Amino acid sequence: MSDTNFLRAPLRVTTAGSVDDGKSTLIGRLLYDLDAVPIDQRQALERDMERKGRTIPDFALLTDGLLAEREQGITVDVAYRYFASTKRKFIIADVPGHEQYTRNMATGASRADAAVTLIDARRGVTVQTRRHLCISALLRVRTQIIAVNKMDLIGHDLRRFAAIRDEVADFSQRLGRPIPTAVPISALAGENVVHKSDQMQWYDGPPLLDLLDSAPGESFRLELPLRMPVQGVNRPQTTEHHDFRGYMGRIESGAMEVGQKISIYPAGLTTTITGIYVGSTQLQRADAPTSVTITVADELDVTRGDLIGDPANPPQVARKLAADLIWLDRAPLDLRRPYLIKHGARTHQAKVETLDHLLDITTLAEIEAEGQLATNEIGRVALRLGTDVSFDTYEANRATGALVMIDPATNATVAGGIIRGASA
Amino acid sequence: MNMNNVAPIPAQDLAFRSIESEAIHILRETAAEFRNAALLFSGGKDSAVIVHLASKAFWPSPIPFPLLHIDTEHNFPEVIAFRDDTAKRYGARLSVRSLEGSIERGTVVLGREDESRNPHQAVTLLEAIEEMKFDACIGGARRDEEKARAKERVFSVRNEFGQWEPRSQRPELWDLYNGRLSKGENMRVFPISNWTEADVWRYIAAENIHLPSLYFAHEREVVERSGVLVPITPLTPLKPREKPEMRSVRFRTVGDITCTCPVASTARTMDEILEEVIAARVSERGATRLDDQASDSAMEERKRAGYF
Numbered sequence: 001m002s003d004t005n006f007l008r009a010p011l012r013v014t015t016a017g018s019v020d021d022g023k024s025t026l027i028g029r030l031l032y033d034l035d036a037v038p039i040d041q042r043q044a045l046e047r048d049m050e051r052k053g054r055t056i057p058d059f060a061l062l063t064d065g066l067l068a069e070r071e072q073g074i075t076v077d078v079a080y081r082y083f084a085s086t087k088r089k090f091i092i093a094d095v096p097g098h099e100q101y102t103r104n105m106a107t108g109a110s111r112a113d114a115a116v117t118l119i120d121a122r123r124g125v126t127v128q129t130r131r132h133l134c135i136s137a138l139l140r141v142r143t144q145i146i147a148v149n150k151m152d153l154i155g156h157d158l159r160r161f162a163a164i165r166d167e168v169a170d171f172s173q174r175l176g177r178p179i180p181t182a183v184p185i186s187a188l189a190g191e192n193v194v195h196k197s198d199q200m201q202w203y204d205g206p207p208l209l210d211l212l213d214s215a216p217g218e219s220f221r222l223e224l225p226l227r228m229p230v231q232g233v234n235r236p237q238t239t240e241h242h243d244f245r246g247y248m249g250r251i252e253s254g255a256m257e258v259g260q261k262i263s264i265y266p267a268g269l270t271t272t273i274t275g276i277y278v279g280s281t282q283l284q285r286a287d288a289p290t291s292v293t294i295t296v297a298d299e300l301d302v303t304r305g306d307l308i309g310d311p312a313n314p315p316q317v318a319r320k321l322a323a324d325l326i327w328l329d330r331a332p333l334d335l336r337r338p339y340l341i342k343h344g345a346r347t348h349q350a351k352v353e354t355l356d357h358l359l360d361i362t363t364l365a366e367i368e369a370e371g372q373l374a375t376n377e378i379g380r381v382a383l384r385l386g387t388d389v390s391f392d393t394y395e396a397n398r399a400t401g402a403l404v405m406i407d408p409a410t411n412a413t414v415a416g417g418i419i420r421g422a423s424a
Numbered sequence: 425m426n427m428n429n430v431a432p433i434p435a436q437d438l439a440f441r442s443i444e445s446e447a448i449h450i451l452r453e454t455a456a457e458f459r460n461a462a463l464l465f466s467g468g469k470d471s472a473v474i475v476h477l478a479s480k481a482f483w484p485s486p487i488p489f490p491l492l493h494i495d496t497e498h499n500f501p502e503v504i505a506f507r508d509d510t511a512k513r514y515g516a517r518l519s520v521r522s523l524e525g526s527i528e529r530g531t532v533v534l535g536r537e538d539e540s541r542n543p544h545q546a547v548t549l550l551e552a553i554e555e556m557k558f559d560a561c562i563g564g565a566r567r568d569e570e571k572a573r574a575k576e577r578v579f580s581v582r583n584e585f586g587q588w589e590p591r592s593q594r595p596e597l598w599d600l601y602n603g604r605l606s607k608g609e610n611m612r613v614f615p616i617s618n619w620t621e622a623d624v625w626r627y628i629a630a631e632n633i634h635l636p637s638l639y640f641a642h643e644r645e646v647v648e649r650s651g652v653l654v655p656i657t658p659l660t661p662l663k664p665r666e667k668p669e670m671r672s673v674r675f676r677t678v679g680d681i682t683c684t685c686p687v688a689s690t691a692r693t694m695d696e697i698l699e700e701v702i703a704a705r706v707s708e709r710g711a712t713r714l715d716d717q718a719s720d721s722a723m724e725e726r727k728r729a730g731y732f
């Protein structure tokens with residue numbers, strides 16, 4: 001028994017690979033070896049083995065969910081899985097490998113602390129591998145792990161593994177990102193997944209699970225300046241709490257204390273915190289990622305969507321932004337039309353003023369836009385908003401540097417956006 | 425769930441704070457983005473947790489959502505008593521709409537009088553949504569419950585027939601939820617999507633959340649049918665030649681009497697339940713819901729038809 005595993009926030013992991021690289025097998029294997037498969041599902045696996053005369057369970061049965069995809073035999077949408085090791089809890093965004101679903105990769109990576117990219121040892125680095133590394137780089141996933149799978153099919157060959165590892169390292173450096181950790185595995189046989197393999201004595205690193213167990217989680221948020229988007233103003237106006245006026249929000253980064261000076265952006269008004277509440281419990285201090293309600297010393301005009309920040313480390317305020325948009329919708333970007341932008345707790349009117357260039361999704365190199373930004377493409381744009389926005393660059397702070405774009409005609413979420421900075 | 429090496433922990437720990445805060449964040453987004461959201465309250469443990477989270481999210485204001493109970497009238501009496509108590513304890517408005525109403529209107533037609541009413545709740549729910557003009561319904565579904573749920577969004581659009589369309593779900597990036605609806609559409613919101621069953625129990629223990637007595641071990645008259653313990657009630661009588669037994673049991677979910685079965689258990693206290701849940705080797709639904717066992721895809725079909 002140990003309780004340390006739940007002391008840490010869950011690690012959010014995204015996984016991707018091409019179809020048939022063995023992603024379903026890997027996740028099934030993880031669940032199986034961690035003893036996380038409930039008895040009824042374990043029995044279903046065994047029945048299936050008997051029926052098909054197999055000796056190793058079809059792990060994919062544990063993870064392939066929807067009817068539609070079962071009919072087609074492919075996973076088509078991000079699925080979330082939950083399990084725990086002895087060290088911590090994991091939330092896995094299981095991203096389907098099918099080419100046209102790059103948008104799912106972005107969905108998975110947007111929240112992830114760690115990314116596991118699967119590579120079939122026989123096929124080596126593919127376009128899909130590069131795409132995943134690029135999206136992880138763009139969305140600033142902190143920990144990048146490469147799992148070279150099906151080592152059993154290449155005779156556990158060190159040279160082949162090393163060649164793949166080096167190619168990925170080289171590519172990551174060109175993206176300006178740290179070199180990912182690579183681990184040789186066989187998902188099917190369970191080698192180097194949870195347990196170390198004795199087939200690969202030449203590999204002296206830890207198995208995949210240990211890499212995940214030791215990955216840094218969300219703790220870095222604590223080192224960033226205070227940011228809390230105001231989700232709403234709490235005014236009960238009851239006799240008991242007649243004058244209570246609280247601001248509700250989740251501390252996205254940094255910490256706050258009673259007595260601390262804060263500013264409210266974009267207006268930049270400064271005040272002092274007089275109370276911090278979680279439910280009815282009053283706290284002296286709170287930090288990310290706690291949802292709180294705070295009271296302040298002065299009567300200010302604060303509304304939903306304002307950003308509470310540290311006046312010593314303020315966010316930027318602008319009306320025009322440079323951003324990279326990951327286009328998700330079937331209909332391409334239309335420069336003539338108005339869009340909505342949700343950023344923090346505020347929805348802005350917006351127009352895309354210019355489409356400057358596209359980013360090659362397999363190299364992150366700039367390519368000419370030719371006026372089009374279509375599904376699964378990434379484009380650098382200049383956005384003009386209807387109101388001032390207070391933000392940080394995505395690089396500096398994910399929570400205040402990310403946005404989604406909504407088409408007001410269809411209400412579809414058409415793009416995810418990464419703020420690069422204020423635009424001229 | 426592998427929870428072998430997990431012990432109950434106090435609420436201030438980070439893993440807890442992270443999922444509690446996420447749920448509160450979602451509830452506050454819901455209050456802000458919708459004109460008239462309802463909190464679907466079944467009397468079960470997951471919805472009890474949501475009510476508790478909502479009261480924390482908006483304190484010192486009251487919960488801004490009415491509790492909506494779709495009553496199959498096949499409920500255990502303990503659940504109904506608990507429902508009414510809960511609304512009082514949290515000072516929440518309670519709206520109840522009954523499946524009988526739909527039967528009288530002729531919009532629900534039962535094949536057999538004693539069949540499970542769970543699948544029919546969808547009709548009554550849609551009627552309630554239309555009648556009371558709800559634009560969003562908050563539910564206690566979790567992604568770990570069942571394979572079909574693993575792909576569910578936190579803000580999940582239902583079309584005008586209440587259907588979930590897994591193929592055309594909106595992408596959901598970061599924590600930026602798109603709450604906009606087109607005419608006829610309705611939102612389902614799932615604040616505890618990322619919780620596991622063990623999280624729910626640990627949270628209930630840490631926050632002292634009240635639950636219906638059914639969740640705790642008690643003596644009950646049951647009969648064993650193909651490995652499942654079926655409670656003997658007027659709605660689920662003994663079949664010829666069956667012998668009832670008194671067993672110490674508890675329920676892991678609550679729902680229609682005709683399809684909700686207890687498990688053998690001696691866990692009478694919260695600590696004992698935690699221990700049992702942590703060692704649980706059978707998935708929650710597999711153990712207790714006869715209607716889901718019929719087919720692996722039953723949940724997904726039901727969801728397509730508008731329930732949740």
Ligand SMILES: Nc1nc2c(ncn2[C@@H]2O[C@H](COP(=O)(O)OP(=O)(O)O)[C@@H](O)[C@H]2O)c(=O)[nH]1
Nearest residue numbers: 019020021022023024025060150186187188189
């Ligand atoms: N020999 C071998 N086969 C594997 C391994 N991992 C996966 N496979 C097989 O590769 C095929 C595709 O695997 P699957 O998990 O469905 O791939 P996905 O499309 O990435 O989810 C299946 O036939 C698996 O049994 C492995 O480590 N070794």
